[in-house]
Amino acid sequence: MALKDVIGQEGAIKILKSAVLNRRAASAYLFQGPSGIGKRLAAVNFAKALNCQKSPDDGDACDSCPVCRRIEEGIYPDVREVRPEKGAIKIDEIRDLEEKLSLSAYEGKFKVAIVDEAHLMNKQASNAFLKCLEEPPSDSVIILVSSNPDRLLDTIKSRCQAVVFKPLSARDMSLLLKDRIKEPDMLQTLISLSMGRPGLVLEGKAGGSGILKKRQDFLKSLQDMLISKPGKSPSWADKEEIEEFMDGLEIFLRDMLVMRTTGRENLAMLGPDIPEGLKTFFKTAKEEVIIDCYQGVATLRESLVYNPNKSILWNYTAGMLKKLLPPSKKA
Numbered sequence: 270m271a272l273k274d275v276i277g278q279e280g281a282i283k284i285l286k287s288a289v290l291n292r293r294a295a296s297a298y299l300f301q302g303p304s305g306i307g308k309r310l311a312a313v314n315f316a317k318a319l320n321c322q323k324s325p326d327d328g329d330a331c332d333s334c335p336v337c338r339r340i341e342e343g344i345y346p347d348v349r350e351v352r353p354e355k356g357a358i359k360i361d362e363i364r365d366l367e368e369k370l371s372l373s374a375y376e377g378k379f380k381v382a383i384v385d386e387a388h389l390m391n392k393q394a395s396n397a398f399l400k401c402l403e404e405p406p407s408d409s410v411i412i413l414v415s416s417n418p419d420r421l422l423d424t425i426k427s428r429c430q431a432v433v434f435k436p437l438s439a440r441d442m443s444l445l446l447k448d449r450i451k452e453p454d455m456l457q458t459l460i461s462l463s464m465g466r467p468g469l470v471l472e473g474k475a476g477g478s479g480i481l482k483k484r485q486d487f488l489k490s491l492q493d494m495l496i497s498k499p500g501k502s503p504s505w506a507d508k509e510e511i512e513e514f515m516d517g518l519e520i521f522l523r524d525m526l527v528m529r530t531t532g533r534e535n536l537a538m539l540g541p542d543i544p545e546g547l548k549t550f551f552k553t554a555k556e557e558v559i560i561d562c563y564q565g566v567a568t569l570r571e572s573l574v575y576n577p578n579k580s581i582l583w584n585y586t587a588g589m590l591k592k593l594l595p596p597s598k599k600a
């Protein structure tokens with residue numbers, strides 16, 4: 270791959286190619302935007318373009334010289350990557366990175382450090398990192414990658430050139446996925462569910478099983494909540510599952526509203542394979558009730574910071590969603 274293969278991020282890629290072409294790379298960048306849209310991919314390919322032996326005249330990487338190949342394989346000594354372990358980037362990793370950056374390059378034109386999900390640096394790591402940014406080692410380029418830049422120290426952000434990445438359009442998503450997902454209904458479902466974030470589809474094994482499994486888990490919980498086991502104990506194992514359920518519920522309600530107003534069926538959550546019980550229940554819901562529920566989900570989501578009791582939350586959510594049902598089924 271090269272920078273040109275990072276689909277749907279023309280603005281960001283133009284900035285990076287121009288930095289390579291004009292030999293004016295900043296000492297630190299912050300690649301920011303939602304997860305799964307190509308930020309890390311762009312970082313690796315930017316490192317290639319900066320160090321490529323052939324240096325094509327468009328500022329991109331050739332992707333075939335020995336340097337490009339070794340960077341692709343993650344075995345090039347002048348390009349290093351730090352990733353969070355167990356949800357955090359610790360000070361030892363940052364110190365190690367700092368030490369490597371302070372030495373001269375082994376063989377490359379630039380030493381490149383990529384810090385993935387940089388907002389997960391803990392406090393000590395952030396402070397150590399700040400020192401590194403204040404006195405950037407020569408011929409080095411540091412790339413912070415973050416889906417949550419608000420959690421980075423302002424003093425770190427202000428020393429980085431921000432490069433903004435955006436969710437992909439449906440057209441770009443289709444372009445990217447059509448060779449891997451042959452079945453048109455499945456392709457459409459995945460495009461809707463991933464909301465412009467191809468990484469969410471591609472990270473799952475066998476092309477999108479991750480996101481499809483989440484959809485199945487959501488529909489199963491919803492069915493348990495409203496049909497199979499109303500008033501029983503929650504199907505959620507932990508807070509993460511509650512958050513995933515709320516994510517699913519938002520998409521579900523949005524799809525219902527679109528279906529009610531446009532008559533379009535086969536939307537992401539309301540695809541042809543949705544359990545029959547749920548399908549008949551929701552066909553008659555009124556638009557204003559759907560909107561009320563949508564706002565209710567936002568409030569419930571905010572309440573999660575207080576770690577509410579799971580059973581109370583489960584029954585409260587069930588009560589709220591039952592307003593969607595036709596009068597005869599509310600009992």
Ligand SMILES: [Zn+2]
Nearest residue numbers: 321331334337
């Ligand atoms: Zn090359």
